[in-house]
Structure formats: C-alpha cells, structure tokens
Amino acid sequence: MGFVRDAIVKKGKGILLGEMAFAKGGGNINWFPGHMAAATKAIRSRLKVSDLVIEVRDARIPITSANQELQPMLAGKRRIIALNKKDLSNPNLMPKWIQYFESCKQDCLPLNAHSQSSVQKLLDLVEFKLKEKISREPTLLVMVVGVPNVGKSALINSVHRIASFRFPVQGKLKRATVGPLPGVTQDIAGYKIAQRPSIYVLDSPGVLVPSIADVETGLKLALAGSVKDSVVGEERIAEYLLAVLNTRGTPFHWKNLFSSESEDLQLDESSKPTYDLKNLLLKRSSKQKKKSDMVYIEVLSG
C-alpha cells in the first residue's frame, strides 16, 4: 500500500493533499536551540525503559512533523502515532492517512487534545496496547514525544485530567505548561495516571533534527508552528502560504487585497502582487534573488 503514501506525499503537480511536493535543497534550516541536544539524549535514554511511546504528530503534516532522527528508535517500540490538531486538518484527508499508517502496520489515531472524547479514545488504545503488561508489571511508563508545538503537553493535561476522575489525586492537579510558541517544555516530567499498576506518562521537550535539509520541510513546520517564523523568514512563509492557497484554488478574498480603493498602499499596476506562482517567479528572477529562493517557487508552479 506504499502507493497511498506516495499519492499523499509526492502528488507533485496536481497538488491534491496536505503535503506539497517540493524539490530537495533550497537551503538548510538550522534551528536547534541549546536545550534540544540535551533533550534528545535524555529522550533516547528514557525511551529505552518506556513500555509504550505516543508519538505526537501534527495531523496537517503527518510525515513532515516526524522527527526523522528518532524514527529508528521509535519504530522499535510499542508505539501509537497520535495525529493531533485534527480539528485544524482537512477531514477528507484523515481516512487516507489512517489507511496509509495501517498499511505500515502502525497504530495511529487522529485526535484533538482539547476534546475529552478524542483523548478517551487514545486512553482506550493505550490500555489495549499495554493489556498483557498491565497484568504483570507493577509500574509502566508511557512516553510522549514529538517535534515542538504539536500539542504534547496539552494532550498530557487532558489525559491527566481524565485519569484523575478514576484515580482522584490529593491537592491540586499538576499541569504541564502549554503555549502557542514552540519550545515551551524544556524538561522531561512525569504524571501519574493510574494505580495498580502505577502508570506514568512522561512529557518531553519538542525536539527537531539538528538541521532541516530542505526548505519545504522548514516552511511547513513553520506554518504549523513547530519552527519559529523568523528562522525560515516571515516573507518566505507568507509567499509559500499564498502560493499553496493559489495552487489549490482556495477561494479567499486576499486576491482582492490590493483593490483600487486601497488608500494606504498606492502601488502602480506593475508592482501589485498577484500571488500567482508564475508571476512570483518572474518577479523574483528579475530581482536576482538567491537561487535557494527560486527553487520552491519553480517546483510549485511546475
């Protein structure tokens, strides 16, 4: 069933699904804050002793939001891939992604970390995957990993809250810090979600690969909020987003953004942006932009 992934991931000129085809290259993206190297090491050592791993990915970019460096280790573990933020993703694509992961014999679950019913489904799957261990081990560890900002901490808070109904805790419930920018969680922290056996869920800092080799991956991660905008370049991100929307024919009103009534922006006809890929390409080449900037526009418009 490799064709499903190929159709989803390659799709090139047709631009059908959530992941857009792009040429390799176009400049490396280097965003590897200090804490990530140490965190990656710590995650690897905790993974060794974990009974189950929940790898959280962004449902909008299920392949791009995988940390490739950790994949060999994760693939060797009992793993659930949680496709989080499904409320922000295209619902028509979710069945295709499920089909793809099923074809790889990999459990996956689209969810919304803020929805109790969604998180309950994840807990049911966790219980199912740990069934035989639950009857014989006194303590179990479930590790939650993923790139920054995919919703690991939000998910853990929901899991913890649901679990606390079954196993009331004394005092205030410990909460993981959730935030809209990447890099909020910087340490591994444990949350007890069950007794007999004791089950702990470990939150971990979001980690990326040290160097993102192609610009499209960086752009998608930036648009999804896993990489800071400034690392990839705000203008470049905006152009990419507009190009994606245009290429898909998304009916947005920004095409009329520069109307003749616009008072603040008095642009002459030749300098009005059209957000058409071919025009963008022409404008860029006349301005002698860097070659790396050209690649993603060329390929998208191809």
Ligand SMILES: Nc1nc2c(ncn2[C@@H]2O[C@H](COP(=O)(O)OP(=O)(O)OP(=O)(O)O)[C@@H](O)[C@H]2O)c(=O)[nH]1
């Ligand atoms: N719409 C939506 N937003 C979500 C969902 N899950 C998390 N978020 C939001 O995504 C942002 C990041 O969530 P966090 O839980 O801090 O993400 P994280 O993976 O722990 O981030 P790092 O600490 O950078 O590793 C927050 O603004 C959350 O409220 C979801 O399922 N749907």
